[in-house]
Amino acid sequence: MTHDKSLATATAQIMRASASASHRPSIAGFFDEATNTVSYVVHDPATKEAAIIDSVLDFEAASGRTSNGSADLIIEYITSNNLKVIWLIETHAHADHISAAPYLQDKLGGKLAIGREIIRVQEVFGKLFNAGTDFERDGSQFDKLFDDGETFQIGELEGIALHVPGHTPADMAFIIGDAAFVGDTIFMPDFGTARADFPGGDAHQLFRSIRRLLSLPDETRLFLCHDYKAPGRDDYAWETTVKQQREENVHVKDGVTEEDFVAMRNSRDKTLAMPKLIMPSVQVNIRGGRLPEPEDNGVSYIKIPVNAV
Template sequence: MTDLPLEQAVRIVEGAAAGDVAVHSVFDEATFTATHVVSDPATRKAAIIDSVLDFDPASGRTSHESADQIIAYVEAEGLEIEWLLETHVHADHLSAAPYLQQRLGGTLAIGRDILTVQSTFGAIFNEGPDFARDGSQFDRLLLDGERFRLGSREGIALHVPGHTPADMAYVIGDVAFVGDTLFMPDYGTARADFPGGDAQALFRSIHRLLGLPDRTRLFLCHDYKAPGREHFMWETTVAAERQGNVHVHSGVTEKAFVAMREARDATLGMPRLILPSIQVNMRGGNLPEPEDNGTRYLKLPLNSL
């Protein structure tokens, strides 16, 4: 990870007018997840970032209420989907990318380091040779600093590991979609204790993002409402994070952050949907193949995480 992609991202933001792209968000309270639709007003081209497949773990049933809200918005606004972007392999919700792609089209993309996640969790779930570990479940694997187009707007992918090895942020116009790397300033930062996570890498990734211009709008993947706050929120700015993030505001050293993050993570339980989520999301949102009785199954490894 070098500074050159960040410098390119800074130029993209600086070259964009305020509100250069439009963002519409749908929040799923069941998983505390914000899905974002970002569009270029000039061309009506759009991307969907971090979608949600509704899943009831007690019954094993899936449904599409959250994704259908996205479809309704896209159709009502006359948007054309160019991209389905995943910031990482989520551990707290299942991706609806295949369903949305079938209905709306678009190129499904994630960071190139998905290969590391597939290798790690392929072993944890004892996946056989039929499970590809080459990222081929996705249409495109993005490298750090790789540029792409959204209509007439330029975007760039930034590798921001720490929460997982494969986290990506996407800068489009004056906006950055940062996944789980940062939360609202009053809530802090992502955990870094999943397999492949690293608190030191997370600190450095956060500071990379905080190197964007102050006015950069940051859209987050989750919000859990900090104590005393009544409403869910998922939009902030680089300036607000730098000044007020309770975990990593200006003046917090890497050593202090790592000590805080590791101590805090040691007290956290595993996310409610981590086992089904990872099995599905490392497959690009696809469910495991049916077994000989026609039923699909998700594994529950005991005493592994």
């Protein structure tokens, strides 16, 4: 399926949802302030079938301890609303938090899904972490690898996956009804856009991916994976629209050229520190959110490559 056909399919889906409440999802956001991450539960009101998008496993870096408080809030919401989890979706292999998908899958069921290009990310980071031949670099840690333009269902709700590389090679946006879950491609209009300097990232690709998303209908609701409160704003926010982004985004609103964006993005990225949890997060998330296999003492270990990045 070509990009144009994928976008046309997504546009038609959004227009149907905008015209009929029965085609629109119910959405609950769960903000984790420790990682500035928003996880979502998206469900079909008619059938109670649901997807969990970009969940967070709590991780205390100094002690190396994990806990499930953030994920348990999602479980409480799912059970109290009598929802049935069909999908656990990752928009990409996150570098700033560990996914709680395996824990949630064990408690709630559902298929774990990510974009097919995760295979490229596994190859790059498998080498960086010297993961060895036991680490499969074929996406087999996930139940489903989505291709660009592939459609799916959550009950009676229509969904489509769009490949939006640039932040990483594997980023996907998931359009469900009239809502688009865009991962780390774009932030609130007053904060701008995601970085593009991770291995496999590309500012040119990011610009094109964002403009592709902003070709969706103006009324499309955009749900973001992060918010960092832009200067002058006191509250966290994670929902916007295509129209608002096209008119107001400080990095990529209408009229900004690809050349100007790339120059800005590359210059800005050089000033940014690596995310605090990048080493544990990527190492675990390329395994579908599972810790490395325990060693002979029964303990899992996170590697820290020295002077390698």
